[in-house]
Amino acid sequence: MTHxxxxxxGAPKAVAPKPALRRFHQARWDEPVxxxxxxxxxxxxxxxxxxxxxxxxxxxxxxxxxASLKRKTAPALPEMSQVHVLRHYMRLSQENLGVDLNIDVGxxxxxxxxxxxxxxxxxxxxxxxxxxxxxxxxxxxxxxEVMFRLEEMLKEISGMDRVTLQPGAGSAAIYANIAMIRAxxxxxxEGQKRDEVITSSFSHPSNAAAAKVAGYKIIxxxxxxxxxxDFEALKTAVSERTAAxxxxxxxxxxxxxxxxxxxVDLVHRAxxxxxxxxxxxxxxxxxxRAREAGFDVCHFNLHKTFxxxxxCGGPASGACCVKxxxxxxxxxxxxxxxxxxxxxxxNRPQSVGKIRPWYGVTGNMLKAYAWIMxxxxxxxxxxxxxxxxxxxxxxxxxLEIRGASAPYAKGKRRIEQVRYSxxxxxxxxxxxxxxxxxxxxxxxxxxxxxxxxxxxxxPMTLEPTESYSREDLDxxxxxxxxxxxxxxxSPEVVHTAPHNSTVxxxxxxxxxxxxxxxxxxxxxxxxxxxxx
Amino acid sequence: xxxxxxxxxxxxxxxxxxKEAMLxxxxxxSVEEFFADIPDxxxxxxxxxxxxxxxxxxxxxxxxxxxxSKNKSTRERLSFLGAGCAQHHIPAVCDEVNSRSExxxxxxxxxxxxxxxxxxxxxxxxxxxxxxxxxxxxxxxxDGFQATGTALRMAxxxxxxxxxxxxxxxxxxxxxxxRGYIKxxxxxxxxxxxxxxxxxxxxxxxxxxxxxxxxVFIENPSYLGFLETQAEEIARIAHENSAMFVxxxxxxxxxxxxxxxxxxxxxxxxDIQSLGIHMNYGGxxxxxxxxxxxEKFVMEFPSRLFGVATTGVEGEYGFGDVAYERTSFxxxxxxxxxxxxxxxxxxxxAGVYMALMGPQGMVELGQGIMQRVRxxxxxxxxxxxxxxxxxxxxxxxxxxVNFDKTSKTVGQINQALHEKGIFGGKDLTAEFPSxxxxxxxxxxxxxxxxxxxxxxxxIQEAVK
Numbered sequence: 001m002t003h004x005x006x007x008x009x010g011a012p013k014a015v016a017p018k019p020a021l022r023r024f025h026q027a028r029w030d031e032p033v034x035x036x037x038x039x040x041x042x043x044x045x046x047x048x049x050x051x052x053x054x055x056x057x058x059x060x061x062x063x064x065x066x067a068s069l070k071r072k073t074a075p076a077l078p079e080m081s082q083v084h085v086l087r088h089y090m091r092l093s094q095e096n097l098g099v100d101l102n103i104d105v106g107x108x109x110x111x112x113x114x115x116x117x118x119x120x121x122x123x124x125x126x127x128x129x130x131x132x133x134x135x136x137x138x139x140x141x142x143x144x145e146v147m148f149r150l151e152e153m154l155k156e157i158s159g160m161d162r163v164t165l166q167p168g169a170g171s172a173a174i175y176a177n178i179a180m181i182r183a184x185x186x187x188x189x190e191g192q193k194r195d196e197v198i199t200s201s202f203s204h205p206s207n208a209a210a211a212k213v214a215g216y217k218i219i220x221x222x223x224x225x226x227x228x229x230d231f232e233a234l235k236t237a238v239s240e241r242t243a244a245x246x247x248x249x250x251x252x253x254x255x256x257x258x259x260x261x262x263x264v265d266l267v268h269r270a271x272x273x274x275x276x277x278x279x280x281x282x283x284x285x286x287x288x289r290a291r292e293a294g295f296d297v298c299h300f301n302l303h304k305t306f307x308x309x310x311x312c313g314g315p316a317s318g319a320c321c322v323k324x325x326x327x328x329x330x331x332x333x334x335x336x337x338x339x340x341x342x343x344x345x346x347n348r349p350q351s352v353g354k355i356r357p358w359y360g361v362t363g364n365m366l367k368a369y370a371w372i373m374x375x376x377x378x379x380x381x382x383x384x385x386x387x388x389x390x391x392x393x394x395x396x397x398x399l400e401i402r403g404a405s406a407p408y409a410k411g412k413r414r415i416e417q418v419r420y421s422x423x424x425x426x427x428x429x430x431x432x433x434x435x436x437x438x439x440x441x442x443x444x445x446x447x448x449x450x451x452x453x454x455x456x457x458x459p460m461t462l463e464p465t466e467s468y469s470r471e472d473l474d475x476x477x478x479x480x481x482x483x484x485x486x487x488x489x490s491p492e493v494v495h496t497a498p499h500n501s502t503v504x505x506x507x508x509x510x511x512x513x514x515x516x517x518x519x520x521x522x523x524x525x526x527x528x529x530x531x532x
Numbered sequence: 533x534x535x536x537x538x539x540x541x542x543x544x545x546x547x548x549x550x551k552e553a554m555l556x557x558x559x560x561x562s563v564e565e566f567f568a569d570i571p572d573x574x575x576x577x578x579x580x581x582x583x584x585x586x587x588x589x590x591x592x593x594x595x596x597x598x599x600x601s602k603n604k605s606t607r608e609r610l611s612f613l614g615a616g617c618a619q620h621h622i623p624a625v626c627d628e629v630n631s632r633s634e635x636x637x638x639x640x641x642x643x644x645x646x647x648x649x650x651x652x653x654x655x656x657x658x659x660x661x662x663x664x665x666x667x668x669x670x671x672x673x674x675d676g677f678q679a680t681g682t683a684l685r686m687a688x689x690x691x692x693x694x695x696x697x698x699x700x701x702x703x704x705x706x707x708x709x710x711r712g713y714i715k716x717x718x719x720x721x722x723x724x725x726x727x728x729x730x731x732x733x734x735x736x737x738x739x740x741x742x743x744x745x746x747x748v749f750i751e752n753p754s755y756l757g758f759l760e761t762q763a764e765e766i767a768r769i770a771h772e773n774s775a776m777f778v779x780x781x782x783x784x785x786x787x788x789x790x791x792x793x794x795x796x797x798x799x800x801x802x803d804i805q806s807l808g809i810h811m812n813y814g815g816x817x818x819x820x821x822x823x824x825x826x827e828k829f830v831m832e833f834p835s836r837l838f839g840v841a842t843t844g845v846e847g848e849y850g851f852g853d854v855a856y857e858r859t860s861f862x863x864x865x866x867x868x869x870x871x872x873x874x875x876x877x878x879x880x881x882a883g884v885y886m887a888l889m890g891p892q893g894m895v896e897l898g899q900g901i902m903q904r905v906r907x908x909x910x911x912x913x914x915x916x917x918x919x920x921x922x923x924x925x926x927x928x929x930x931x932x933v934n935f936d937k938t939s940k941t942v943g944q945i946n947q948a949l950h951e952k953g954i955f956g957g958k959d960l961t962a963e964f965p966s967x968x969x970x971x972x973x974x975x976x977x978x979x980x981x982x983x984x985x986x987x988x989x990x991i992q993e994a995v996k
Contacts, residue, residue: 215716
């Protein structure tokens with residue numbers, strides 16, 4: 001066989017430079033809901049069959065089950081072959097962004113940083129994933145050592161004396177801290193008297209909500225004219241009824257409250273305790289600690305500051321760090337080391353008891369431990385410095401965009417995030433912040449506005465962490481600039497966004513109507529039938 | 533350490549020249565300017581005292597695997613441990629899906645760029661709804677303990693009452709968490725159990741239930757493994773007294789066991805670890821709460837509820853938050869309890885698991901587990917001095933083995949088993965002294981006849 005001679009072009013054809021904006025289109029598989037993929041008789045996995053001798057010896061295992069407990073018809077789950085289940089979920093995954101795919105600086109307060117793949121791999125080892133929590137401690141010395149070492153590291157990073165890794169997330173850690181605070185006051189006979197918790201409007205809603213669950217009346221400090229929690233309001237709020245101040249610093253504005261010690265002292269003088277929500281710790285690693293500011297307890301989110309992946313909203317992990325006065329109240333068990341081996345201590349009579357089953361979200365503990373080990377003290381400091389540098393770099397660039405502003409603390413530097421406002425742009429164009437976020441999806445990214453209530457009008461909260469390069473930040477700014485420009489020149493494009501996303505504008509009305517909402521496929525089918 | 537400036541692989545702008553250029557771009561002499569608001573008195577003036585870092589990935593892997601190698605997993609030992617965390621086979625596709633970057637590294641985006649997460653979690657809710665025969669299921673909470681605490685608080689809010697009646701067989705750890713969680717607004721009272729059957733003492737229940745009772749709670753299967761066969765009667769007693777009937781279930785049992793909705797359950801809750809999630813030394817839990825689709829229930833959920841809706845394009849599904857205004861995200865402390873990051877990835881994983889199993893798989897799996905359990909119970913009862921508690925009550929995957937008639941304690945027997953590479957059942961002597969020298973054993977589809985025979989022989993040896 002003879003091959004034709006290659007054609008001579010002389011030189012490669014040049015690919016034109018990329019345009020300033022990415023020509024993104026998200027995957028749009030137009031995927032049905034999984035129940036529509038069912039095909040009678042297909043199987044996804046086969047459970048192992050018991051041996052004939054087992055079946056025979058067991059006899060009719062339902063013979064002593066009352067009729068009310070015996071299921072008569074198999075659950076109406078989809079019937080699918082394995083490859084079809086896999087393909088369905090692969091498609092759905094492609095219709096989802098994650099840190100690994102986008103410049104995820106838009107989820108302010110969430111600390112969207114790179115979660116190193118090696119740590120995920122390590123945590124998948126059967127030496128962790130297939131451990132049972134009740135195994136003899138001699139067979140789990142490795143994971144207990146990881147947990148103990150991680151606690152030691154977090155003690156140093158916070159300056160506190162003891163740590164529990166039990167809470168399953170940040171809000172659960174807030175709850176664990178307030179439960180310990182309640183136990184502390186009860187132990188001094190002041191449980192009844194101290195029935196108020198003070199927090200601030202820029203702190204995470206769970207500070208208020210979890211304290212309410214724990215039985216407290218909530219007092220919320222508004223921001224003062226400079227964006228700090230109002231100290232005068234604190235003076236009015238503090239009394240012999242104060243159980244605790246739950247506060248964040250910097251708050252979601254990214255402005256560090258320089259009077260934090262005065263806040264803490266004021267509450268302490270009234271006999272209250274102070275709890276530091278360190279969800280926003282990323283810019284402060286090795287810079288300042290809960291201990292120096294005088295806090296009694298604090299918590300970190302391992303899935304934020306310490307890099308463990310966010311998993312679409314968990315599994316997460318919260319670490320409560322406490323001063324020694326609070327240590328008797330820690331959840332059980334604590335992890336101890338007797339000089340030779342690690343063990344679990346359940347004998348803690350003043351403990352608040354259990355906050356969750358067993359010892360916490362161990363996979364995230366291992367990942368956080370590995371992350372800290374890969375950086376060390378200088379590396380953590382570098383994390384903080386670059387996170388803050390990136391944030392102030394982004395701040396300068398955002399302020400150049402027409403219609404954008406950064407309320408409060410004019411001309412001041414910020415720590416690790418900024419709550420911006422598009423109020424100017426909205427007034428000029430009628431385009432709302434939320435719509436700009438939706439339009440960002442057309443360029444392969446997104447952002448989050450703010451928790452409610454929107455104290456800052458038309459909010460946008462950006463937190464660029466240490467994981468993004470200067471080029472990434474520039475690209476993000478290009479996108480925001482482009483959308484702002486569209487708002488001024490062709491607002492319809494923004495109002496009707498997204499255009500290049502998996503789905504189009506979703507009809508919201510049904511979500512708040514009990515007759516129309518459908519939380520499950522069966523409810524959807526039933527309601528359609530009823531009203532058809 | 534060398535004096536060379538480290539460039540950190542996870543920190544792109546740690547390249548010194550980039551850092552300099554960016555400082556210049558924002559008119560800062562050094563990063564210190566950004567920290568100007570932090571008073572000197574609270575600055576940390578020294579370096580953190582942390583272990584020397586392992587900069588290379590190779591060194592890190594060597595170190596962490598070295599630590600993990602000190603563990604012996606249930607892949608290397610024969611385990612019969614349960615107590616609410618059970619060894620089940622995890623289909624490969626479950627891990628494949630939850631390892632996908634797009635799911636693993638996403639967080640709280642909008643339905644527009646995170647359509648996949650919303651659909652996958654809506655489908656999880658929907659498949660759970662089929663197992664449970666109920667129309668409302670939440671996006672997962674942290675774990676089954678939390679789900680129980682919230683289900684009871686929901687019952688308290690709906691009825692305006694403040695006492696929850698729980699069976700005395702409930703796991704003490706769970707009781708500890710639930711008690712602490714509902715304490716400010718509700719009290720827990722325990723209803724004793726019949727020592728011969730494990731079942732709730734209905735006379736005691738009738739005596740205790742009154743106009744303060746918000747909820748009667750049972751578990752099916754119970755912590756001690758048996759099925760509460762009087763569930764229908766307990767529902768009747770609860771309803772006659774206008775209390776809610778709240779039921780905790782192990783969802784993996786629902787291929788063969790009736791869902792609580794069919795015997796009067798109003799709110800159903802539990803843990804989904806059994807549905808395709810590795811035990812992770814107790815770190816693999818997530819909780820569910822389910823109810824009928826009635827406004828009075830739906831408006832009391834603290835969690836997110838993802839619903840389906842139309843979009844601007846025909847034939848396209850959109851998803852979003854149902855009744856968002858009830859949440860603490862919307863109205864802070866005025867919301868129902870609180871909502872935050874919990875365990876969404878495990879919800880997606882459990883969805884994959886249910887889709888793989890399908891109706892037939894759930895039936896076969898449930899039946900197979902019950903057959904193995906009954907085989908194990910029969911074999912163990914043949915060992916001299918060994919008997920299982922509650923012999924006439926049906927069990928699902930756990931059961932209590934008693935060693936009173938042997939001369940050995942559970943501790944001694946478990947030690948002997950451990951020396952043979954077997955993790956015996958959880959020692960119940962501290963939690964339930966009334967059960968004597970007893971241990972809680974768990975048998976699932978991962979156990980073969982040979983595994984069970986090995987256990988029985990080892991126990992026979994141990995009690996000699």
